[in-house]
Amino acid sequence: MIDCEGQERLYQILARPCLPRPACPLCGSLLALKHATDEQTIRDLPCHGKQVRITVNRIRYRCKTCRKTWFEILPEGDEHRSATSRLVRYVQQQSLFRPFVALAQEVGLDEKSVRTILRLTPFDGSCSSSVLRLGS
Ligand SMILES: [Zn+2]
Numbered sequence: 766m767i768d769c770e771g772q773e774r775l776y777q778i779l780a781r782p783c784l785p786r787p788a789c790p791l792c793g794s795l796l797a798l799k800h801a802t803d804e805q806t807i808r809d810l811p812c813h814g815k816q817v818r819i820t821v822n823r824i825r826y827r828c829k830t831c832r833k834t835w836f837e838i839l840p841e842g843d844e845h846r847s848a849t850s851r852l853v854r855y856v857q858q859q860s861l862f863r864p865f866v867a868l869a870q871e872v873g874l875d876e877k878s879v880r881t882i883l884r885l886t887p888f889d890g891s892c893s894s895s896v897l898r899l900g901s
Contacts, residue, residue: 772815773815774815774816775815775816775817775818775873776812776815776816776817776818777818777820778809778817778818778819778820779819779820779822780819780820780821781821781822782821782823782837782839784837784838786826787826787837787838789826789828789830789831789833789835790833790835791828791831791833792828792830792831792833794828794829794830794831796828796829796830797826797827797828797829798826798827798828798829799824799825799826799827800824800825800826800827800834801824801825802822802823802824802825803822803823803825803836804820804821804822804823805820805821805822805823805839805847806818806819806820806821806847807819807820807821807839807847807848807849808847808848808849808852808872808873808874809848809849809851809852810849810851810852810855810872811871811872811873816871816872816873817873818873819849821839823836823837823839824836824837825837848872848874848878848882852872853882855872856868856872856874856879856882856883857882857883860879860883865879865880
């Protein structure tokens with residue numbers, strides 16, 4: 766973490782993944798160069814009743830051997846949802862008890878994103894089949 770700025774309803778966190786320079790995913794060469802950086806915003810679990818937004822400067826690498834470029838992988842980030850995996854788990858659990866709209870407001874996602882999270886990661890139903898779903 767580099768910086769954390771507390772706003773009235775939002776924590777804005779600036780982060781850099783501390784990962785070693787990766788090997789090329791295509792040819793396995795270790796001769797990777799920093800090619801570019803790209804800023805990405807990820808939602809995280811709400812904290813003290815505030816939304817949490819993490820801004821990460823991801824590095825794009827270029828392989829000196831085969832010239833492939835790729836983004837470094839974020840350990841806790843989810844490629845498709847712009848949310849950390851613990852936030853995804855939180856949304857899954859809370860969606861059983863609360864309306865989607867209230868949940869979306871709390872975590873700072875829109876209702877559509879909440880629905881997408883739930884659709885992409887269905888529950889196995891083993892412990893929640895008797896719970897009535899609200900807000901659907
Ligand atoms: Zn390569």
